[in-house]
Amino acid sequence: MSDTSKTSLLALSPRTKQRNAAEKRFRAYGVAAIAIGLLMLTVLVTNIFSRGTGAFQQTFVTVNVELLESKLDKKGNRDLEDIKKVTTFGYNPLIRDSVVAKVEELGIQTDLKAKDLGGILSKGAVGQLREFVIANPDKIGETIEFRFLAQSRVDGYLKGRVHRESIGNDKSISAEQLDLVDQLVDAGVIVKSFNMDFITGADASDQRPEAAGIGVAMLGSLSMMFVVLGLALPIGVAASIYLEEFAPKNRLTDIIEVNISNLAAVPSIVFGILGLAVFINYMHLPTSAPLVGGLVLTLMTLPTIIISTRAALKAVPPSIRDAALGVGASKMQAVFHHVLPLAAPGILTGTIIGLAQALGETAPLLLIGMVGFIASNAPETLADGLLAPNSAMPAQIYEWAKRADPAFYERAWGGIIILLVFLVTMNTLAVILRRRFERRW
Amino acid sequence: MSFVKLTASALAIAAVSATAASARDQVQVAGSSTVLPYASIVAEAFGENFDFPTPVVESGGSSAGLKRFCEGVGENTIDVANASRAIREKEIKACAEAGVTDIIEVRIGYDGIVFASDIAGNSFEFTPSDWFLALSDQIVVDGKLVANPNKTWADVNANFPAQDLQAFIPGTKHGTREVFEDKVILAGCEATGAFEALMHANGEDKKAAEKACISLRTDGVSVDIDGDYTETLARIESNKDGIGVFGLAFYENNTDKLQVATMSGIVPSTESISTGEYPVSRPLFFYVKKAHIGVIPGLKEYAEFFVSDEVAGSDGPLSEYGLVADPELVKTQEAVSAEAVMGGNS
Numbered sequence: 001m002s003d004t005s006k007t008s009l010l011a012l013s014p015r016t017k018q019r020n021a022a023e024k025r026f027r028a029y030g031v032a033a034i035a036i037g038l039l040m041l042t043v044l045v046t047n048i049f050s051r052g053t054g055a056f057q058q059t060f061v062t063v064n065v066e067l068l069e070s071k072l073d074k075k076g077n078r079d080l081e082d083i084k085k086v087t088t089f090g091y092n093p094l095i096r097d098s099v100v101a102k103v104e105e106l107g108i109q110t111d112l113k114a115k116d117l118g119g120i121l122s123k124g125a126v127g128q129l130r131e132f133v134i135a136n137p138d139k140i141g142e143t144i145e146f147r148f149l150a151q152s153r154v155d156g157y158l159k160g161r162v163h164r165e166s167i168g169n170d171k172s173i174s175a176e177q178l179d180l181v182d183q184l185v186d187a188g189v190i191v192k193s194f195n196m197d198f199i200t201g202a203d204a205s206d207q208r209p210e211a212a213g214i215g216v217a218m219l220g221s222l223s224m225m226f227v228v229l230g231l232a233l234p235i236g237v238a239a240s241i242y243l244e245e246f247a248p249k250n251r252l253t254d255i256i257e258v259n260i261s262n263l264a265a266v267p268s269i270v271f272g273i274l275g276l277a278v279f280i281n282y283m284h285l286p287t288s289a290p291l292v293g294g295l296v297l298t299l300m301t302l303p304t305i306i307i308s309t310r311a312a313l314k315a316v317p318p319s320i321r322d323a324a325l326g327v328g329a330s331k332m333q334a335v336f337h338h339v340l341p342l343a344a345p346g347i348l349t350g351t352i353i354g355l356a357q358a359l360g361e362t363a364p365l366l367l368i369g370m371v372g373f374i375a376s377n378a379p380e381t382l383a384d385g386l387l388a389p390n391s392a393m394p395a396q397i398y399e400w401a402k403r404a405d406p407a408f409y410e411r412a413w414g415g416i417i418i419l420l421v422f423l424v425t426m427n428t429l430a431v432i433l434r435r436r437f438e439r440r441w
Numbered sequence: 442m443s444f445v446k447l448t449a450s451a452l453a454i455a456a457v458s459a460t461a462a463s464a465r466d467q468v469q470v471a472g473s474s475t476v477l478p479y480a481s482i483v484a485e486a487f488g489e490n491f492d493f494p495t496p497v498v499e500s501g502g503s504s505a506g507l508k509r510f511c512e513g514v515g516e517n518t519i520d521v522a523n524a525s526r527a528i529r530e531k532e533i534k535a536c537a538e539a540g541v542t543d544i545i546e547v548r549i550g551y552d553g554i555v556f557a558s559d560i561a562g563n564s565f566e567f568t569p570s571d572w573f574l575a576l577s578d579q580i581v582v583d584g585k586l587v588a589n590p591n592k593t594w595a596d597v598n599a600n601f602p603a604q605d606l607q608a609f610i611p612g613t614k615h616g617t618r619e620v621f622e623d624k625v626i627l628a629g630c631e632a633t634g635a636f637e638a639l640m641h642a643n644g645e646d647k648k649a650a651e652k653a654c655i656s657l658r659t660d661g662v663s664v665d666i667d668g669d670y671t672e673t674l675a676r677i678e679s680n681k682d683g684i685g686v687f688g689l690a691f692y693e694n695n696t697d698k699l700q701v702a703t704m705s706g707i708v709p710s711t712e713s714i715s716t717g718e719y720p721v722s723r724p725l726f727f728y729v730k731k732a733h734i735g736v737i738p739g740l741k742e743y744a745e746f747f748v749s750d751e752v753a754g755s756d757g758p759l760s761e762y763g764l765v766a767d768p769e770l771v772k773t774q775e776a777v778s779a780e781a782v783m784g785g786n787s
Contacts, residue, residue: 131489
């Protein structure tokens with residue numbers, strides 16, 4: 001007892017000091033953990049943006065193309081069928097000549113052959129030209145100004161991805177071509193500008209990464225989200241209302257409950273295999289269709305929605321139900337008139353988070369044929385959007401990351417930026433909804 | 442009530458879509474990831490030049506593609522399978538059992554397989570023997586079969602620098618692996634005399650000796666890459682000593698990061714492969730279901746377009762991308778337009 005009599009309130013005992021030190025240490029750990037997390041996030045975001053922003057800009061070349069009648073419409077009668085017989089390969093000389101003419105017009109001296117001069121343009125230029133001619137056959141014979149994409153190496157050179165020192169073995173570009181590019185940039189013929197086609201366009205083959213866009217895949221993702229929303233929300237809400245408000249508490253409902261929680265933890269690839277077996281092989285739905293993708297993602301999202309809906313219903317105080325029942329409402333009236341409106345913000349938040357999760361999912365799509373060179377036809381109707389083969393944003397990003405040309409790599413990062421914008425928007429919406437409508441008791 | 446109604450409508454949606462599904466108007470292609478870039482180049486040009494929609498090309502590997510191809514006849518099965526190797530007897534049989542009997546085999550050209558390392562590292566001039574001595578499980582030392590003791594490239598060949606052995610080779614699910622085993626490891630096995638020793642050790646059984654030849658060491662020197670060439674490239678970027686196996690087209694798109702090694706003194710290029718000088722190459726194929734021609738719009742046109750001179754010829758876009766044009770392209774074109782099936786007397 002003599003010990004305690006000596007302690008003062010002002011001087012800390014060793015034990016208190018120890019406890020205080022422990023607390024300080026714990027706080028430091030917490031701050032360190034948050035700092036590490038923030039650091040990782042900064043690294044990730046800066047990485048994504050520094051690599052991906054390039055995809056939103058593209059290099060364009062403006063040239064005047066003479067639409068030679070002798071090449072495009074030999075018979076000269078402007079018959080569309082005859083014009084269509086000229087394939088894109090037949091347009092190559094026109095493209096070549098247009099660059100040669102431009103170089104001559106500017107008075108640039110170069111030893112390059114016509115083929116190498118035309119080579120600074122995208123291989124997709126012929127397609128663009130042919131499409132124009134078929135749409136405007138009356139323009140044959142005239143000289144028209146076109147704005148073509150530059151090929152990916154030229155684009156990379158302007159963006160700093162392709163360097164002069166490292167093109168020694170490259171077959172697609174030569175130092176002389178880069179000299180020409182420098183001169184054309186000075187003359188204002190080659191310019192770098194914002195590329196809307198990346199956001200709205202379709203996928204392109206391995207030879208023309210400069211023309212690839214994520215727009216069609218975005219529509220694929222959108223169609224899938226419609227299916228998920230249209231199926232998962234009503235089914236999920238109906239199931240949770242029944243389980244929470246009406247179902248008797250017995251062994252059967254317990255088993256169902258446990259299984260729903262288990263389902264939420266099932267890896268998404270499993271749903272992909274299930275989708276392949278049931279929807280494609282058994283029900284004969286078309287492969288690569290966003291409808292099937294949507295059905296698979298619905299299965300994946302259902303448990304998330306059910307769990308969050310049940311939590312939201314549980315959070316509504318029983319007094320509200322009791323009051324409704326007390327004034328003579330039927331059980332259904334009590335649920336639909338009083339409980340459900342109060343639980344709605346929670347349900348919506350859960351649904352949006354479930355959708356965001358489904359939007360970023362790639363694994364199940366691998367198995368139902370939504371990865372590859374698929375997103376090349378933009379759907380024309382709603383039914384087309386659901387049934388015609390399409391890809392999805394994360395699947396498109398995965399596909400680009402695999403391709404050989406480094407220019408696709410840049411596009412993969414650009415695609416990630418777009419996907420992130422979508423996810424952040426959805427999550428912000430969920431937060432706003434919760435903030436504005438949530439009630440606490 | 443709402444639950445019943447919803448289930449009913451969900452089922453109705455599924456039923457409606459199932460009937461709508463029976464109207465496919467684009468060609469569906471799946472298979473080898475080596476053929477994928479070529480097939481997508483053709484598909485894109487096909488969509489531009491014809492009134493048919495652009496065909497859908499999925500990847501997944503030769504075996505997976507052929508398996509799906511052999512699932513049966515009908516609009517919910519694929520029309521064309523891409524393969525980086527010829528179809529096997531077993532697969533033809535599986536096809537026939539599912540009712541897929543008339544198969545048109547189309548050889549589109551040749552693909553070179555190259556060995557490449559980091560651009561800043563040492564350069565190499567390989568022979569198949571070097572690769573056998575570097576990667577095989579057992580090699581012959583002083584006339585006796587021993588477990589491979591080589592640690593650096595200098596151990597393998599005195600002309601090489603003392604760089605640690607590290608190889609990234611395609612995993613067994615890739616068609617490329619087979620070519621690597623046949624044209625490099627097996628050739629090296631025979632050239633170094635290990636084949637005879639293994640023949641002897643396996644009781645003169647040729648098959649067993651071949652199998653022993655291509656069994657590679659498992660001590661981490663040779664790493665199987667099951668992913669794509671982009672993964673191999675990433676491995677080399679993180680381990681500068683590594684040497685990877687790539688397709689010619691992939692190397693040609695990444696010449697700023699990779700340097701290519703010669704094989705038996707020949708630099709790989711579309712020219713040296715088409716003349717047959719560069720030894721490590723293989724034919725690429727696609728297979729068409731004859732039963733689908735006339736049912737799926739544009740299928741025959743797609744096949745014909747693929748092998749046309751403008752596309753698969755030596756000046757075409759495929760050759761520009763890295764495909765080695767087939768010298769017998771005319772024969773292939775005739776076979777495609779005649780719809781000559783495999784095993785037929787066409």
